[in-house]
Amino acid sequence: xxxxxxxxxxxxxxxxxxxxxxxxxxxxxxxxxxxxxxxxxxxxxxxxxxxxxxxxxxxxxxxxxxxxxxxxxxxxxxxxxxxxxxxxxxxxxxxxxxxxxxxxxxxxxxxxxxxxxxxxxxxxxxxxxxxxxxxxxxxxxxxxxxxxxxxxxxxxxxxxxxxxxxxxxxxxxxxxxxxxxxxxxxxxxxxxxxxxxxxxxxxxxxxxxxxxxxxxxxxxxxxxxxxxxxxxxxxxxxxxxxxxxxxxxxxxxxxxxxxxxxxxxxxxxxxxxxxxxxxxxxxxxxxxxxxxxxxxxxxxxxxxxxxxxxxxxxxxxxxxxxxxxxxxxxxxxxxxxxxxxxxxxxxxxxxxxxxxxxxxxxxxxxxxxxxxxxxxxxxxxxxxxxxxxxxxxxxxxxxxxxxxxxxxxxxxxxxxxxxxxxxxxxxxxxxxxxxxxxxxxxxxxxxxxxxxxxxxxxxxxxxxxxxxxxxxxxxxxxxxxxxxxxxxxxxxxxxxxxxxxxxxxxxxxxxxxxxxxxxxxxxxxxxxxxxxxxxxxxxxxxxxxxxxxxxxxxxxxxxxxxxxxxxxxxxxxxxxxxxxxxxxxxxxxxxxxxxxxxxxxxxxxxxxxxxx
Numbered sequence: 204x205x206x207x208x209x210x211x212x213x214x215x216x217x218x219x220x221x222x223x224x225x226x227x228x229x230x231x232x233x234x235x236x237x238x239x240x241x242x243x244x245x246x247x248x249x250x251x252x253x254x255x256x257x258x259x260x261x262x263x264x265x266x267x268x269x270x271x272x273x274x275x276x277x278x279x280x281x282x283x284x285x286x287x288x289x290x291x292x293x294x295x296x297x298x299x300x301x302x303x304x305x306x307x308x309x310x311x312x313x314x315x316x317x318x319x320x321x322x323x324x325x326x327x328x329x330x331x332x333x334x335x336x337x338x339x340x341x342x343x344x345x346x347x348x349x350x351x352x353x354x355x356x357x358x359x360x361x362x363x364x365x366x367x368x369x370x371x372x373x374x375x376x377x378x379x380x381x382x383x384x385x386x387x388x389x390x391x392x393x394x395x396x397x398x399x400x401x402x403x404x405x406x407x408x409x410x411x412x413x414x415x416x417x418x419x420x421x422x423x424x425x426x427x428x429x430x431x432x433x434x435x436x437x438x439x440x441x442x443x444x445x446x447x448x449x450x451x452x453x454x455x456x457x458x459x460x461x462x463x464x465x466x467x468x469x470x471x472x473x474x475x476x477x478x479x480x481x482x483x484x485x486x487x488x489x490x491x492x493x494x495x496x497x498x499x500x501x502x503x504x505x506x507x508x509x510x511x512x513x514x515x516x517x518x519x520x521x522x523x524x525x526x527x528x529x530x531x532x533x534x535x536x537x538x539x540x541x542x543x544x545x546x547x548x549x550x551x552x553x554x555x556x557x558x559x560x561x562x563x564x565x566x567x568x569x570x571x572x573x574x575x576x577x578x579x580x581x582x583x584x585x586x587x588x589x590x591x592x593x594x595x596x597x598x599x600x601x602x603x604x605x606x607x608x609x610x611x612x613x614x615x616x617x618x619x620x621x622x623x624x625x626x627x628x629x630x631x632x633x634x635x636x637x638x639x640x641x642x643x644x645x646x647x648x649x650x651x652x653x654x655x656x657x658x659x660x661x662x663x664x665x666x667x668x669x670x671x672x673x674x675x676x677x678x679x680x681x682x683x684x685x686x687x688x689x690x691x692x693x694x695x696x697x698x699x700x701x702x703x704x705x706x707x708x709x710x711x712x713x714x715x716x717x718x719x720x721x722x723x724x725x726x727x728x729x730x731x732x733x734x735x736x737x738x739x740x741x742x743x744x745x746x747x748x749x750x751x752x753x754x755x756x757x758x759x760x761x762x763x764x765x766x767x768x769x770x771x772x773x774x775x776x777x778x779x780x781x782x783x784x785x786x787x788x789x790x791x792x793x794x795x796x797x798x799x800x801x802x803x804x805x806x807x808x809x810x811x812x813x814x815x
Contacts, residue, residue: 238303313463315497319496340420342419344357361438368407368419372410380418403432465494467494523545575737585685613629673805700792708773
């Protein structure tokens with residue numbers, strides 16, 4: 204029996220039987236032959252695991268190498284392991300163990316740059332490995348009146364040693380443990396005898412599991428029960444990072460064939476990590492390790508999307524709604540594709556692919572499915588109205604929590620409900636900023652009235668798109684439906700922005716556009732893996748040169764700090780104020796804003812079309 208302690212990301216090596224079929228079917232399908240697996244290292248070698256902090260973001264890269272060591276031999280060849288097979292006995296679902304020997308497929312260690320995954324694997328040769336100290340534990344799923352005819356074999360009321368379990372304390376963790384005993388990797392709990400009445404003589408009550416246990420008997424529970432026939436605990440078992448019956452390695456999002464992973468019986472951990480991450484994880488463990496490559500972590504785009512997902516999900520398998528976390532709610536709003544009110548990694552990644560596609564299409568000026576043009580001209584420095592419309596629509600979709608196609612303070616409740624001074628269940632703009640809008644500086648108030656045309660303190664999608672179109676038209680001086688830094692500065696200059704402020708805008712804009720162009724050139728130039736001079740979206744998604752990314756991120760971080768002298772000058776902050784420039788900056792920007800919006804483009808009905 205193979206067991207792996209759950210870690211993040213979860214990788215489980217199993218040689219479990221086909222859990223959805225009977226034992227009589229499992230044997231013919233799997234055969235009686237050995238289970239073929241790769242060994243990571245040859246005889247006379249030991250696997251050494253080292254943690255490397257080359258990750259630019261401070262993360263730990265895992266490195267594993269085979270190193271010569273005298274007298275070391277692999278003894279896994281021929282070892283019999285037990286795999287679980289689901290059988291139906293007396294119209295109920297339970298598991299049995301069937302033994303099969305391991306045999307060597309070859310010696311092959313996965314070659315990974317960032318995606319190396321290491322799993323603990325305990326190999327038990329005794330039957331009934333789930334039982335630990337209990338020699339003959341049986342775990343079953345039973346349906347209505349003991350019949351499984353109308354429900355899948357992977358769900359039902361849980362029976363242990365022939366008795367049901369009370370649903371007091373029964374939760375997700377307990378369901379995971381029960382399903383693990385049945386050979387599954389994940390489970391969801393049911394209560395109140397969801398699959399029919401159960402006997403009122405129960406095995407457990409007030410159960411409390413961490414989710415890491417190998418048996419329900421390892422959880423805290425009470426043997427005394429006072430539960431009735433409608434208080435039976437149940438489970439819906441599934442394979443999220445679980446097993447197959449073919450000796451494959453299955454990860455959260457993908458399944459690996461036998462030649463894509465390996466087993467390491469002889470291994471050492473080289474503790475060069477100040478945080479002791481692996482030392483804590485492997486401390487006291489002397490079993491076999493399983494190695495594989497997570498393909499997502501081998502690709503730059505997917506790697507950083509995964510990092511963001513892990514941060515937002517707090518290491519859970521999905522991002523869930525939260526009463527107080529507006530960002531999580533927003534992520535569910537835009538990312539939930541199947542309507543289950545949560546966002547798993549595939550949904551999360553899909554949304555970022557959508558965002559990347561928008562950026563790609565913006566750079567692909569000739570619509571040939573390639574962005575090779577960014578290497579030879581200034582297309583990166585110009586942006587179309589369509590691009591800004593895409594960005595605005597996605598921003599609105601993200602923050603529009605109540606899905607009324609507008610942005611208002613209501614989208615940020617309950618995060619800001621403490622500002623509801625009159626306790627009417629709403630937060631007005633006055634309550635939010637502590638100032639009546641009419642008391643704002645005249646140019647700012649005028650700009651707000653142009654944006655919020657009906658003055659309802661809600662910025663609708665139509666209102667924002669209309670304001671965007673008018674502003675873009677004002678900036679697009681040559682009418683080509685693209686704007687660049689020079690046009691922006693010239694438009695502000697025509698509206699009265701002093702020359703010294705125009706210089707500041709140019710300095711900041713050129714700094715960041717130049718750095719961004721440098722990064723894009725390096726990535727795009729290296730992404731052309733087939734050397735056909737065309738850089739497709741697929742090549743960008745599969746780009747895997749982390750050394751290039753790390754080195755250029757260092758360049759961007761080192762040179763990307765804003766010139767604080769320029770920023771202070773433009774904003775009239777403390778440094779500028781000491782030079783007597785604070786009031787000058789405020790007057791300059793308010794005067795420019797007043798002149799900028801006091802033009803026919805903001806008054807024409809309807810809004811002018813791009814290029815007209």
